[in-house]
Amino acid sequence: xxxxxxxxxFLVGGRFTSLSYMSLRQWxxxxxxxxxxxxxxxxxPPGQHVDVEEDFLVSHLPYHRAIFGxxxxxxxxxxxxxxxxxxxxVRDTWGRDANPYDVMRDGMENALIYNVGAHIAxxxxxxxxxxxxxxxxxxxxPNHLSAWTTFELLRGMLAEICxxxxxxxxxxxxxxxxxxxxxxxxxxxxxxxxxAWAAQQLT
Amino acid sequence: MNYEMxxxxxxxxxxxxxxxxxxxxxxxxxxxxxxxxxxxxxAVLGRATESALLPDLARYLFTVASSATPERDLPSFADTTAxxxxxxxxxxxxxxxxxxxxxxxPDADVxxxxxxxxxxxxxxxxxxxxxxxxxxxxxxxxxxxxxx
Numbered sequence: 117x118x119x120x121x122x123x124x125x126f127l128v129g130g131r132f133t134s135l136s137y138m139s140l141r142q143w144x145x146x147x148x149x150x151x152x153x154x155x156x157x158x159x160x161p162p163g164q165h166v167d168v169e170e171d172f173l174v175s176h177l178p179y180h181r182a183i184f185g186x187x188x189x190x191x192x193x194x195x196x197x198x199x200x201x202x203x204x205x206v207r208d209t210w211g212r213d214a215n216p217y218d219v220m221r222d223g224m225e226n227a228l229i230y231n232v233g234a235h236i237a238x239x240x241x242x243x244x245x246x247x248x249x250x251x252x253x254x255x256x257x258p259n260h261l262s263a264w265t266t267f268e269l270l271r272g273m274l275a276e277i278c279x280x281x282x283x284x285x286x287x288x289x290x291x292x293x294x295x296x297x298x299x300x301x302x303x304x305x306x307x308x309x310x311x312a313w314a315a316q317q318l319t
Numbered sequence: 320m321n322y323e324m325x326x327x328x329x330x331x332x333x334x335x336x337x338x339x340x341x342x343x344x345x346x347x348x349x350x351x352x353x354x355x356x357x358x359x360x361x362a363v364l365g366r367a368t369e370s371a372l373l374p375d376l377a378r379y380l381f382t383v384a385s386s387a388t389p390e391r392d393l394p395s396f397a398d399t400t401a402x403x404x405x406x407x408x409x410x411x412x413x414x415x416x417x418x419x420x421x422x423x424x425p426d427a428d429v430x431x432x433x434x435x436x437x438x439x440x441x442x443x444x445x446x447x448x449x450x451x452x453x454x455x456x457x458x459x460x461x462x463x464x465x466x467x
Contacts (some may be wrong), residue, residue: 121385165443165446167413167440168329168443169327169443172331173327174331176331230325230335231327232325
């Protein structure tokens, strides 16, 4: 089972319906190892439309990186939002004692002002080392990840929730996820997975 | 932020309405209106209005959501007392593009507007309409086959 589905065990009987990833904001390579990530699970009020709420929420999250969502077993909508920022960038902005996780929590709290019924049910936080450990637990040799950026590690984990094994993602890195399939290759292992998932070819 | 109507859109845009009481004339019903985007929030507070605004708005939103081509088939929503208007610019099976305008001063000879253009979903329109219906009382959206 994919790492995120293990963490979010509520999803038994539910549906995963949307996924988006912010690729425009890049951080300098020298701070890549200092990027920290915060994932927060948000229950939406019953009936809210996941697709529009997902886009609305992340538009108000300054450190947004990825989000996915769906409906639980009784059709209640949920989102899992992932923010990421290098610790030095937070401390340059907010002061040397600033906690990057608290800064990202504050960002979520501010964004949820515009959706009174939504609430955070749980959260998880990771460093780059934590992400590498998750790959290792799934049988990936960490030596194969030395060229991966932290955001590529995250994208691989998002690819995993689209029903592709992490080992296959790593084997296909960087250019192709499906060397044995005839597919419209994106020449990007993650892009291949997300395109196939969006086309409902990975169910 | 409490509100009677919350209509979120793609790209972080949204429109929020809240019932309140007008300062002038005293004791008249009024609404607060917020037009929201990631980089601005425009607000009109305590705008006097007629009591039918919220039920009429709920009916309009529901009708837009259920119309195949609302940009062609439906008139604008307009509440002249509040100076609030909504136009449908585009639509497809999932999304609807709206332009929401609020007159700076509805009684002025030359009216300036606060406005926002954004896309939302048909599902979000229904949720917004249901939200109004839940607080406006006596409304049954299932009866709304179209505009009067």
